[in-house]
Amino acid sequence: MKLVWFRNDLxxxxxPALRHACAGDEPVAALFIISPTQWQQHKxxxxxxxxxxxxxxxxxxELAALGIPLHLLRVETFAEVPxxxxxxxxxxxxxxxxxxQAIEIDELRRDHTVTAxxxxxxxxxxxxxxxxxLPPGRVLTGSGEMFKVFTPFSRAWLKALDEDGFVIHRAPTPRGEPLPWQPLAERAWVDEALGELTPDPRWPVGExxxxxRLNIxxxxxxxxxxxxxxxPAIAGTSVLSPYLAAGIISPRQCVAALQQRLGYRPQSKAQPGFVWLNELIWREFYRHLLLLIPTLSMNRPFKPETAALPWSWDPDAFAAWCEGRTGYPIVDAAMRCLNTTGWMHNRLRMIVASFLTKDLHIHWRLGEDYFMSRLIDGDLAANNGGWQWAAGTGADAxxxxxxxxxxxQGQRFDPQGEFIRTWVTELADIPAAYVHxxxxxxxxxxxxxYPAPMVDHAIARVRAIEMFRSLEK
Structure with missing residues (x-):
């Protein structure tokens, strides 16, 4: 018997794990492990x-229709999994x-113990x-080290992809008679472990x-x-991040579909489609970093010297940011959108992260944890990478x-205040000339x-720069 263990590859x-397991005639079963206590610890x-x-x-x-049973195990923490x-x-x-393969340190340690x-x-x-x-470790500098800056990584990644190519694994064919499948909602112990399982209608599942969504x-x-x-008021992004984070679609499928649609693989900003491909490469960059630099999974900054920064831990200021009460409309709209929908537009993620770390001078770890506790697309590599980029502690030129x-930022990217008025209802009737x-x-x-601005940005900006310059003395 072969057993396929599904994790963030649903x-x-x-x-590839499923495809290789289904090679040959041996019976195949599948497994998903529920770890409520561990998930709570991981926010x-x-x-x-x-x-x-x-x-x-x-x-x-779908597995049952192929004749492959999916087993569910409830194991509270990773330590109990082996x-x-x-x-x-x-x-x-x-x-x-x-x-x-997993890339996070706790998951890697779990898998090492499982192997033994x-x-x-x-x-x-x-x-x-x-x-x-491309697998982590494939894209390295000439001296065999991980790239510390994105742009040269992107160039090397594109070159490596041209050299290696990639394969899209087909779904397996039926391996026997269809099997019965009991929906999770009918399993009392699953409900007891996780509470309400009703999915959000805004985020339908399925490959x-x-x-x-990708094709549209x-x-x-x-x-x-x-x-x-x-x-953010324009439907200009793919909104695929929840599906990538859960592994409902793979990054290889995204690259292959882009190539098929364009008839070529874009190589530079001058070519249509490259900017989106580059976002997929950013995702690769952060995942490679997380695996090759394990301390990133341990709440430590990419730039070790920045651990000495005098960050604030002010709970009242942090709560105002979390709840969208900062007095800065674009920040408040973004946070209220996150709290309601579980998702945030990428430009807004940069704006609110910069505000927390550079205007309020609050430690990026608080923002990172809060995002993980709210995001439907919560992914340690991307979330940590984005927060450290915004905070000035990460891999960035x-x-x-x-x-x-x-x-x-609000004036530039929400010029008429459409997004702001959607989420900051106190400003729903304000003229566009005043919305920001x-x-x-x-x-x-x-x-x-509506609250007054909680900080003066000009003063806060100077303080943020002084914080970093103090490290140079």
Whole structure:
């Protein structure tokens, strides 16, 4: 018996672990492990759990149609997984385990222990690259080190992809008679472990849905992506991040679909489609970094010297940021959108992260954790990479003086205030001319229903720069 262990790769197509397990005539079973306590420690958002379980339910149904049973194990923490998995392998008569490689340090340690535990009962483990187009470690400098800056990594990644190419693994064919599948909602112990499992209707699951979204984006928006991606009131992005984070679609499928749509693989900014491809390469960059620099999974900055920065931990200021009460409309709209929908536009993620770290001078770790506790697309590599980029502690060529002005960012990327008025209901009736600096208009109307700016950006910017310059002394 072969056992396929699904993790953040909840799909049939382009799943190398599943594809290799289904080679040959041996019986195949599948497994998904529920670890509620561990997920809580990792700040996994409830909306992400519901999304993931809706997809596990869909995956179980599809596997059952192929004659492959999906087993569910509840194991509270990763430390308990090796023993529980060894017991299941004995029970099922498993001789080989197949899984796609994890990149986070806790998951890597768990998998290392699993390998050792299963070896004691003659079960061999096979690990595959299922989360990246090119496996971590493939794209290195001439001296064999990981790139510290994105742009040269991007160039080297494109060159390596040209040299290596890539393969899209087909979904397996049926391996026997269809099997029954009991929906997760009917399993009392699953409900007890995770609470309400009703999926959010804004985020339908399924590989077909992920491909549908990808194809609509490629048809309607990819050519203009570079010009429209920064405007949150415009449907100019793919909105595929939840599907990539859960592994409902693979980055290889995205690259292949882009090539098929354009008829070529873009190589420079001058070519349509390159800006979106470059975003996929950013995703690769952060995942490679996380695997090759394990301290990034341990709340440590990429630039060690920045650990000495005098960050604030002010709970009241942090709460105002979390709740969208900063007095800066674009920041507040973004945070309220996140709290309601579990998703945030990428430009807004940069704006609110810059505001927390450079205007409020609050430690990026608080923002990173809060995002993970709310985001449907919470992914340690991307989230950590983005927060450290914004905070000035991460892998970035630009010096620390990048400080976003929240007012001018709003004026530039939400010029008519459409996004702001959608989410900051106190400003729903404000004229566009005042929407980014509403306080004079509100005073004239004798209204006090929207907070004053909690900081003066000009003063806060100078303080942020001084914080970093103090490290040079």
């Amino acid at each position: 799909r049939l197509a382009d799943n 996994m958002a409830p909306i992400r759990q519901r999304f993931m379980f809706a997809q596990v339910n869909e995956l179980g149904r 023993a529980a998995l060894a017991d299941l392998c004995r029970e099922l008569g498993v001789t080989q385990l197949y899984a796609n 535990a299963l070896a004691e009962q003659a079960v061999s483990c096979h690990w595959f690259n299922g989360c990246c187009v 077909a849905e992920a491909l549908r 984006f490629l048809e309607r928006a990819v050519v203009d992506y570079g010009e429209q991606r920064d405007f 630009a010096p620390y003086f990048r400080v976003f002005n929240p007012t001018t 600096q509403p306080h004079d208009w509100l005073r004239l109307k004798r209204r006090q229903d």
